[in-house]
Amino acid sequence: MKKRIQIITGHYGSGKTEFAVNLALQYADAGVKTALADLDIVNPYFRSTERRSLLEAHGVRVITTSFSGYVDLPAITPEVLTLFDDPSYHGIIDMGGDPEGAHVLGRFEKQLAREDCDVLCVLNANRPETKTVEKAVLYLRGIEQASGLKVTGLVNNTHLCRETGVEDILKGAALARAVSEETGIEVAYHAVERKFAEQVRYQLGEGELLPIDIYMCKPWEFGL
Amino acid sequence: MEKELWKGNEAIAEAAIRAGCKYFFGYPITPQTEVPEYLSLHLPEIGGCFLQAESEVAAINMVYGAGGCGVRVMTSSSSPGISLKQEGITYLCGSEVPCVIINVMRGGPGLGTIQPAQGDYYQATRGGGNGDYRTPVLAPANVQEAADFVRMAFDIADIYRNPVMVLADGMIGQMMEAVEWHDIEKRELPAKPWATTGTQGKREHNVINSLYIQPEPCAEHNEKLEKKYKLIEEKETRYEEIDAEGCEVLFTAYGTTSRVCRAAMKLLADEGIKAGLFRPITVWPFPYAQLKKAAAQNSVKAVVVAELSLGQMIDDVKIALEGSKPISFIGKAGGLVPTPREVADAAKKAIGR
Structure with missing residues (x-):
């Protein structure tokens, strides 16, 4: 059972934003009143806010750091409190990468203490810093320490951008299972590019298959 | 590997x-x-x-x-x-x-x-x-x-x-x-x-x-x-040519802009226009002679320089071509990246299409 508020964390470059954008669109398309908060204070580029018009066209409310992320020192707007104060929303929080990015959650300690949230840790087995169980668990624990929250679910989002193959997804599923065994944290999702979804559907093990489309394109990839 | x-x-x-x-x-x-x-x-x-x-x-x-x-x-x-x-x-x-x-x-x-x-x-x-x-x-x-x-x-x-x-x-x-x-x-x-x-x-x-x-x-x-x-x-001196042989439009770009040009080349191909790319890999030393040679092909009607600036490398392109071919420019400064469509349209304009 997914919680009303889903916080998405992980190592930077693991694909948190792509996952968050897809998750928000799928909730909204299913008729759920959805808000996506871009709380990434780490990355200056490839932010969920850049997909604001698409998200809003699907009915997703987009809450962002001040100045739309185009400053060196993004500030968190009080609008984020909407997620906690208005329970009619399904809230998705796109965190910045690494323990540094997870620090932001400290600001919402009081709200989070009252709320039962999903804290999802995105794993990408092709990222050199999280490719082994040992390294992935180290990052996960670091994020827990910085945010003061316990990770409740793992997300296998293993890809290689345009060079992704089925073997990457299955390698990621195996890593997620192994991290799950090591930590006791369930595998919540496998985010899989739509064209591969049917090929891997029965090989992933526990966790919901979330077919995703690629929205966080590089500037020259749009419309191609 | x-x-x-x-x-x-x-x-x-x-x-x-x-x-x-x-x-x-x-x-x-x-x-x-x-x-x-x-x-x-x-x-x-x-x-x-x-x-x-x-x-x-x-x-x-x-x-x-x-x-x-x-x-x-x-x-x-x-x-x-x-x-x-x-x-x-x-x-x-x-x-x-x-x-x-x-x-x-x-x-x-x-x-x-x-x-x-x-x-x-x-x-x-x-x-x-x-x-x-x-x-x-x-x-x-x-x-x-x-x-x-x-x-x-x-x-x-x-x-x-x-x-x-x-x-x-x-x-x-x-x-x-x-x-x-x-x-x-x-x-x-x-x-x-x-x-x-x-x-x-x-x-x-x-x-x-x-x-x-x-x-x-x-x-x-x-x-x-x-x-x-x-x-x-x-x-x-290092450079790369992509589909430059027999091209009508020769893009010259480095780094990120060369990626946009490659996407623009696909858009142009769909419209029946053969575009190629000359990409300096070393911008100093600039591959002057190599660019001049690529642009000297009879098929090349225009050289289109693309940059994330309002025109800097274009000076080296001018030095290289010594007036031998028309040069046009598409660029944006201040943090914006031109889209493949914008670059393709600049190329079409350069050859009067």
């Missing part, structure tokens, strides 16, 4: 370690901060030294000191920070101290923006410091090249006793792409008898200095440097 997913800045940092660089001096600035961040974590693991200096000026002078000791050393920054390093770079060139300098360009002038740009072309290729000096400049167009060029840059620096710059832009630094850590070409590297490693009482002191107060020795020093720069022009 296994491919991994790397962020451009991270790959630059890891490449330095793989090139045997154990010393990094720098100062954080978006969009290159992952370079120092990565090295701050990983250099201590190999017994190296990561030092966050009090400023970019201090960092480049620490590079000067470490390079003078003969070790492989790197600094990185983004545009405004690279401006601050210019004095150090001319001293390094004058003293013939090898090092690698990374510039992950952002929009300017001044503090500008943290979004990607290519507005430091003049500074990188002409030099923002004083005097007659040159630095070889390698411009990666993807994360794999960023990883490869940093390793190549260390070799070029050591071979010619000269600083080498890797000129990326914010997009190359921030984006994720697949990288495989294949071997790069193995080059013969000279010993460093000039380095200040201690005399052990067995030789004269080595002196690292750019001060030649008497004009005759200073002129002689300049002649010697000029010979070296000529040799670099002859041996180190």
